[in-house]
Amino acid sequence: MQQGRVPRAGLAVGVLLMTFIYAAAATPKYRFKYMSYAEMVAELHRLASEYPDVMRLEDAVETYSLPEGGLCRSGRDAARPDKPCQVLVARIGLKPVERSRPQMLVLGSMHGDEQLGAMIAFYLVKVMLERYREDPWLGRLISSREIVVVPMPNPYGFDRMMRYEEVDGQLIDPNADFPYGPDSDPNPVGPGGRNGTEGSGCLRALTSRVVHELFMSHIFRVALVFHGKKEFIGYSWSSESFCVPRVRNQTADLASQSRSAVTQADAQSSEDDSDDEDQMTCVDGYRAPDANALSQVATFMSLFAGSFKGSTFRSGALNDPRIYHPSRGGMVDWAYSASFMPDQVLTCEPDQLHGYSRETTQVGNATNRCLTFVIETGHQVRPKEKDLGSSAGLYAARSKQGNGHVTRNIRLALMAADLMEPYVFFIANEEASSHRRSGGSNVDVVSALTRGGILSVKWSVGGALYVDQTYLVIDVVRSNFSFTTKVQSGGSMWAQNHGVDGYGERFAKTEGVFFSSRSANLRWAYSESISLYKYLPAVYRETGAMIRVRAVATVDQSWLEQPAPNSGDARGRRLASQSHMARSRTDPDWFATNAGYDVRGKVLYMSEPIRVRLPAFSLMVSWQAYIWELLIVGVLIFFGPPLAWLYKSFYTNAPSAMTVRSRLRRVFELTKPHRIRV
Structure with missing residues (x-):
């Protein structure tokens, strides 16, 4: 081999290697893992500084002038909570954001112990930012939508892995702290109950106030709320106002009810955890005005999310006994219908967290008309880390390819964002x-x-x-x-x-x-x-x-x-x-x-x-293509078979190039003149 020449095989390998290195650098691949409150806060700030054109990060407590909701750990080595909790809101969308751009809300762990939701929301942000330049579909979503993501709406509970939020010494379920539902509560939570005396009603927790402020300052078309302990996609109605109720364990008048529905309701009730125990279940329920849209979107989100370990998302209304049971003060119905169902909206003036004025708790005619979905991510609130998936499995079906709990829920959220506008x-x-x-x-x-x-x-x-x-x-x-x-x-x-x-x-x-x-x-x-x-x-x-x-x-x-x-x-x-x-x-x-x-x-x-x-x-323009096609077809018909026969004969019987070369060498040697020694 001459010096200075690079072998073609080596050059090809080098090009492939450089291409692989560039692709790997352009789209990072890593396994998803659990993060603490402090780690997630640091990562969100890092992403905001790295992608300033498409991400804006803010603390909702400062933005909406809300009172501090407690202390959280500022680092992994912190022995105890030492700094005020931040409710970080990530706004994803190419700047500037037009006034008519569709908006979507994603809420991670409303319940602090259901930490998978926070991981899904955070990695949704991270994967979109890292891949939107190489992935044209993600690029389209970022340039034509605004996705508002709150990975830890309940940072106090998330930092302590606690379901509820502690407010003035009282444990409050933030998911049931919204001004919607029946006007009486037979099971009060804390002094005065949810709808009891003035000053004790809804929106007592910082989590629910942040969500309320987000709705008052946007016009969301879709909202996703992540939970755990079950596996389904639920939607309105969820309030007791929209179902035919039955007292749990009631035995009278079963003949007038659907026995199959009652049996399924009992089975569902037995699966509920102690924190979700209500005294009522639905035998039947009204359908929401947007039942067609809600049902179709939930079904297609389940299909695109796919299965993991042989399990797929069921979908249905929350007042369907095969899906769930009714609730009071739930966010789903409030976010979906508070603007057009004023008779179901409550008026309250909580005195917790330095109070919240009565006027502030009211909604507008356009604020709460959002298709809202509860995503119950799985039967475990904290699945094994190896089952979360990886960034490489965004479009994968198998766990070996990177599919997992986080991966399939990111797919689900991306589809919801896509469906906001045709x-x-x-x-x-x-x-x-x-x-x-x-x-x-x-x-x-x-x-x-x-x-x-x-x-x-x-x-x-x-x-x-x-x-x-x-x-x-x-x-x-x-x-x-x-x-x-x-x-x-x-x-x-x-x-x-x-x-x-x-x-x-x-x-x-x-x-x-x-x-x-x-x-x-x-x-x-x-x-x-x-x-x-x-x-x-x-x-x-x-x-x-x-x-x-x-x-x-x-x-x-x-x-x-x-x-x-x-x-x-x-x-x-x-x-x-x-x-x-x-x-x-x-x-x-x-x-x-x-x-x-x-x-x-x-x-x-x-x-x-x-x-x-x-x-x-012109005739030339009109018929030129067809004439050439006819000529080519004619050549193939008349000359194709003999050409194929000649090719086959030559290919099977003709000697190889090396054989021809060796024979020619022998002929040249035989014909070369020889010297005769005398």
């Missing part, structure tokens, strides 16, 4: 993808989309579940001429069987969204192939034109109509959908505003346009 996008071919990677965009000219005057495009819909109508709108730039293609319907990109039989290698990154190579029965992508010359006026056939193409979709219209029976409020009235998330995509006249943010209704959603330069019509 969007339509084109699935570009490889040439168009290269065009984008080189700095272009959808609005640039993509001439590769036309071939002989034929336009062929493929598109899909995100941020929704079902597509009622979708079609193309094609118009000539700088003119009034336009036409539409045929109407199609089906599913969105989420109509695929994500998580049903695993992710693994079946996910391929396609223009910003992870798709499965196996589609479900419901279609997830749409295509159209149309001759532009056929539909354009004669003047454009002669001169050519610049064509603009947009995909249009109408989605999730079933969310406006509610199922029957048992739909309505506590008095059985039938209500239309009331949430911002449902009405913003089904009612063009919907408008709500709060604290500088707003939600506007829209029915038609359009993609970014594609611009296509169409040349002037």
Whole structure:
């Protein structure tokens, strides 16, 4: 080997090694682990300083001028709590945040002993920040949504691994400290009960006040609240006001009730821990006005989260005895319906933590119309650390690939963020993808989309579940001429069987969204192939034109109509959908505003346009491609078989190159003149 030359194999290995090192450095891979209060606070501050363009960190106690809620440990070596607890709020979204950008709330450990929720919320923030530059889907979410994450809404309980929050010497369940539900409480917690004398009512804990302030200063469309000890995705209704109650262990009048429901309610009641013991269970319950939206979103979140160790999330309303039991003062119903169910909202003026004024506890007409989901992460409040998963398993199905409790709940949260607002996008071919990677965009000219005057495009819909109508709108730039293609319907990109039989290698990154190579029965992508010359006026056939193409979709219209029976409020009235998330995509006249943010209704959603330069019509342009295709087919038909026979014969009978070389060497040696010695 000559000096100075690098072997090709060594060069290839070096390139692969450098690529692997770059990818590993770009997307860190690590196992998820439990963290203490002090460690999480330090990590959140580090992330905020490292990603200032997409993350803003604040202490809710300072932001909303709330009183300090107790002391927490400032470090791992701290012998006892020594500094005021911080309720850190991480706001994830590309700055600046527009007033109409969809907002989502994620709450970690409302109960301090259920620490898995805090880990899920924290690693959701960390994974999104570390991967959004390389993962186009995460990049889309960060640039078009604002995700407000509170990993430790109950820092006092989290630091002590204690379920409740201690307030003025009284233990309070922050999840049941909201002004919603029946106007009497047969089981008071602390002096005066939850709805007893004035000054002792709701919003006594710092945790519930922080959540209340967040709702008053935003306009959330989706909220996720993580809990433990069970495994399901629950939603409204959860209050006793919306169920047919039955006293636990009651034996009378069972004949008039559904025996199967009662049996399941008894089984569920036996599984409840002592902290959750209520005296009532539901035999049947009303459905919420947004029952269609709540049910469909919960079902699809369960599918995308997938299973872990053979277990998947059940889903259903919290007043369903097969899911849970009713509660008082729960956050779920308050966050979802306090703005449109004023008869269920309580007025209170707590005197704990230096008091909270009566006016402050009231809600507005737009603040509490949020689809809220309780995520019961598993039957263990603190699973083994090896079962949490890793950052490498974000789209993995098996635990060996990094799937785990934290990983699948991050997937669930990302899907909820995606569903806040619909969007339509084109699935570009490889040439168009290269065009984008080189700095272009959808609005640039993509001439590769036309071939002989034929336009062929493929598109899909995100941020929704079902597509009622979708079609193309094609118009000539700088003119009034336009036409539409045929109407199609089906599913969105989420109509695929994500998580049903695993992710693994079946996910391929396609223009910003992870798709499965196996589609479900419901279609997830749409295509159209149309001759532009056929539909354009004669003047454009002669001169050519610049064509603009947009995909249009109408989605999730079933969310406006509610199922029957048992739909309505506590008095059985039938209500239309009331949430911002449902009405913003089904009612063009919907408008709500709060604290500088707003939600506007829209029915038609359009993609970014594609611009296509169409040349002037000519026979050469129109038939050139087809003539060449006919010639190629003819050559293959007439000359293909003999060429294949010749190739096969040569390949099987011809000597190898080394054999030919050795034979030629022998011939040269034989023909070389020899010297004759005399």
